[in-house]
Amino acid sequence: MVDIVIIGAGMSGLVCAQQLHQAGYKVLVVEKSRGLGGRVATRRLHETCADRGTCYLNPKDELLQRFVELLAQQDILQIWTDTTHEFDASLQQLKVRRRSPIYTAAKGMSAIARFLATGLEIQLNQRVVGISTVAENWCLQLESTNATTQITAKAVVVAIPAPQALTLLEPIAVSHEFLANLRSVEFAPCISVIAGYPSMQSNFDWQAVTVVNDDNLAWIGLDSSKRAEK
Ligand SMILES: Cc1cc2nc3c(=O)[nH]c(=O)nc-3n(C[C@H](O)[C@H](O)[C@H](O)COP(=O)(O)OP(=O)(O)OC[C@H]3O[C@@H](n4cnc5c(N)ncnc54)[C@H](O)[C@@H]3O)c2cc1C
Numbered sequence: 001m002v003d004i005v006i007i008g009a010g011m012s013g014l015v016c017a018q019q020l021h022q023a024g025y026k027v028l029v030v031e032k033s034r035g036l037g038g039r040v041a042t043r044r045l046h047e048t049c050a051d052r053g054t055c056y057l058n059p060k061d062e063l064l065q066r067f068v069e070l071l072a073q074q075d076i077l078q079i080w081t082d083t084t085h086e087f088d089a090s091l092q093q094l095k096v097r098r099r100s101p102i103y104t105a106a107k108g109m110s111a112i113a114r115f116l117a118t119g120l121e122i123q124l125n126q127r128v129v130g131i132s133t134v135a136e137n138w139c140l141q142l143e144s145t146n147a148t149t150q151i152t153a154k155a156v157v158v159a160i161p162a163p164q165a166l167t168l169l170e171p172i173a174v175s176h177e178f179l180a181n182l183r184s185v186e187f188a189p190c191i192s193v194i195a196g197y198p199s200m201q202s203n204f205d206w207q208a209v210t211v212v213n214d215d216n217l218a219w220i221g222l223d224s225s226k227r228a229e230k
Helices: 011-022 062-073 110-116 162-169 176-183
Strands: 002-007 027-030 042-045 048-051 078-088 093-104 121-123 127-134 137-143 148-158 208-212 219-221
Touching (some): 002 137, 011 110, 011 148, 027 148, 062 093, 093 208, 127 162, 148 162
Parallel strands (some): 002 027, 002 148, 027 121, 078 208
Antiparallel strands (some): 078 093, 127 137, 208 219
């Protein structure tokens, strides 16, 4: 039996797992997808890659600043730019915005997750479909493509988005207040689109553009400008 099972190998789950592992606990991370990172996701295609979730980090508080410095020392993150643009769709105007440096990963943002996973025991392609208590312990039902299994642990950390957490936690006796807090979390759906362009047309004078006054488009990033081999 493990000490702690962590559900979800996104940033939250991996950071939590790494902290508990370093504190000496026997930790197991279970993840429903075949890759690490959750919404920090990189798609590999045409011998390059594109970030389709978190595109960059802009550390504003001390903890994130320290994490970014650690990742920069490991050569995982580099400064991408300190100049972003804002496109006003109603005025059709592109403005330059100076700001604090924003960081990105030349190998794709999912490199952060691979770094965080170092030394951890992780089971991929395992969806948790149920949680129950057995004596003093927790029992998790896991589903993969061809099998249903169970894991027992002394403690469970649920590190998945609120709507998905609700489906697991509603059937067990969790406080009404806690469930109400989970229900109150609102998600704004979004679609990430990856578009290619011929390399001879790569003379763009922008890297990251925030779009305002447009109902459909929020942000455009030139992913090739993050890659060392651009
Ligand atoms: C398009 C997009 C752009 C973004 N851009 C930025 C940005 O530029 N900068 C920034 O700081 N943030 C950005 N964010 C937000 C950031 O990505 C998220 O806040 C953060 O990654 C959430 O991490 P998490 O670990 O809490 O959740 P998630 O990343 O959602 O991780 C949860 C994990 O749990 C797994 N899981 C879910 N249910 C189960 C289950 N039943 N069993 C097993 N595993 C399960 C999921 O597969 C997933 O891997 C962006 C998000 C999106 C979608």
